[in-house]
Amino acid sequence: MAIAAETVAHFNQPWAMTFLPDGSMLVTEQRGQLVHVSREGEKTDVANMFEVAYGGQGGLGDVILDPDFADNRYIYLSYAESLDGGATRGAAVVRARLAMDDGKPALEDITKLWHQQPYRVGKGHFSHRLAFAPANAEHAGDLFITSGDRQKQDPAQEMDNSLGKIIRIKPDGSIPSDNPFTDDGEIARQFYTVGNRNMLGIAFAADGTLWAHEMGPAHGDELNKIEAGDNYGWPVVSNGDNYSGVPIPDHDTRPEFNAPEVSWTPSIGPAGFVIYNGDMFEDWQGDGFIGGLVAKAIVRVTLDGDNSKEVARYGWGKRIREVEQGPDGALWVLEDKAKGADDDSMDARLIRLTPAKEES
Template sequence: MTLSTLMSRGNPVRHAVALAALPLLACALALPAHGAEQKEVGITPVTVGAGPFLSDTAEQHNVRVDILVRGLAHGYALAFLPNNDALIVERGARLRLLRNATGAKPELVDAPIAGAPNYSQQDHILPDDVLGIQDVAPHPDFATNNLVYFTYNKPVGYDATAKRLTVATVLARARLRDMRLVDAQDLFTGETVIGAGGSRILFGRDGMMFVTVGALSTGDIDSAQRTDNIYGKVLRIRTDGTIPDDNPFVKVKGARREIYSYGHRDPLGLTFDGQGNIIASEHGPLGGDELNRILPGRNYGWPHYSYGTEYGGSPLPATPVGPGTTAPLMIWMPGIAPTGVAFYTGDRFPDWKGNLFIASARRGEINGTGSLIRVVLNDKLQELRQESLLGDLHQRFKDVRQGPDGLLYALTDEDDSVLLRISPAPRP
């Protein structure tokens, strides 16, 4: 049975916030007026069928895809707990618990985990406002301390001129006890902006943690190039919220001491490769999506240098990588809207070992064209080949994780989101 025979029609999902900026020295915003009608472009929407699906892929043949959970509202993040349960973020709204996530019959608990930030009843919310909980990550010693870290965008006030909420991105931690987050503590709070975007959390192998924060704030596109704020940055702190003495901007007057790298647009995926390199996926403007190796103190160019173009159309930039900036490892033209990323290190898919998997929301600005991208890299992190998986499901893929069982799990971002498990199928 193939993927394409097991789908039925459903509802489309609008793409995330659109920010138009020509990535040259004289950047200019070209956002449509708020409330203006925008034509949706995409294939006829579909709803994922019951499954399971069988598929053939390059190198790792005979793959099975099972639907573990459906009916989620805009899935954003997946995180496994030591007991093989999992946490799932419904972006901006709820934190859910999936019991026995790696087992034969996972069970999604009906009631959300209490205490997660949810501002759905806030006044003046517009479609471009991304409020509430974003990413979630259990502490490496969760089994003994029950600590969970999460990012969220909180409303601060209202800008009457822009007619928009002002918000701040926050990193917090709390203890998970009996389906409730307790003893919550904000570890850092960003500056107040209009239009905060997404964020991701990654625990380092040296007791540190890294947090990405996008730079999509309206009217302040150059914030990514300034070190007086957290937006458009990869941040590095200790798990207790204190700042390492060897962070690159600790001694720079006026700089946020948490900053590890800067000049990012919207880095929505963060992981380690097999050699301990920090790897981030990043949304470009129209095209120019990137895969970056994150190095301390480096400038990754946005908004002055990028491979992308303006949403309304423009020539390709003559200088996509400028003086003093770090070039990406890979780019996508057309864009793939990359989000969650994971290097496969398990043994269940021997022919995929060391491959990078990227959750893609859509390709070339066409709704309904999302997939799971598999990239084979050499030991210098140079692309050898690339494959698109699960495109027949026509979903906005948002996160991908390797489970403790060595299988792959992928989460989609729809009105009716699904969680998929990818496993080897017996050879016919």
């Protein structure tokens, strides 16, 4: 299939995007700016932004809409913050109301709903991707948050911290009483899964199934079907090895852990994830699309339990941070900031992909 690519706008280190009901967009820039983008590509900075802890992998992260956005105007944002103004950092999630008075976007009623516990020194593996369970999912209307291991490894298996977990909370930040680790301690009440590493993509399929991918250490990236209460094995098992070269036992050596449906060696550097359900690319309905930071490609996967697999890789030549589906079924891509680009570089493109018109 021939694809047409249209560059709509340029950004400085963008991280995530979401669509508003009128077809316009919100795009996050990692340094701390939320940007409103009109359907024509005109950009306006959203006012009243809060401070983020920018640096390394930290900064402003994901943005999604409340399922009832048309009525309540709520959006949800993830970010890295420092409570002491220094090197100790952690991921957090806020809810805010998006005002559009006189066409000027601004945040109002900003409320912090969740944060990692504890905050740690370092600037890596925040994860903080967000997804709402759709109406046909088991936990319809609940908010799921990927909470990275902060490059600390062992905490992913521990119940007294929220590092290396998938979190499930209500839209107001309260904790559901039926979360699977409720009996394992106060912090564990929020856990949905444990034993995760650095999850930069999470999405629900049309049948309500939850999927997430995570970066492996030196290779061994994973795509996982997410099951309540399961342990995904990090750092006890992995299909990759430590960066030092020290091997890690593979998943097949420890069947008590949930093994990935798809694994990549060499690494693709998965970032961003959408499960396509539009009409513009009918042959792709139900397939997942993953951005490749290392692969510099869009990776397409079929999602069929243990039969899931990569089926195509579309070379891009640049690091891809995010892939999203537009209201009309087009696929949208956010490039990552180029390596070595200066701090004010606007070299990361927002691109709309559509089927190319056949020449007559």
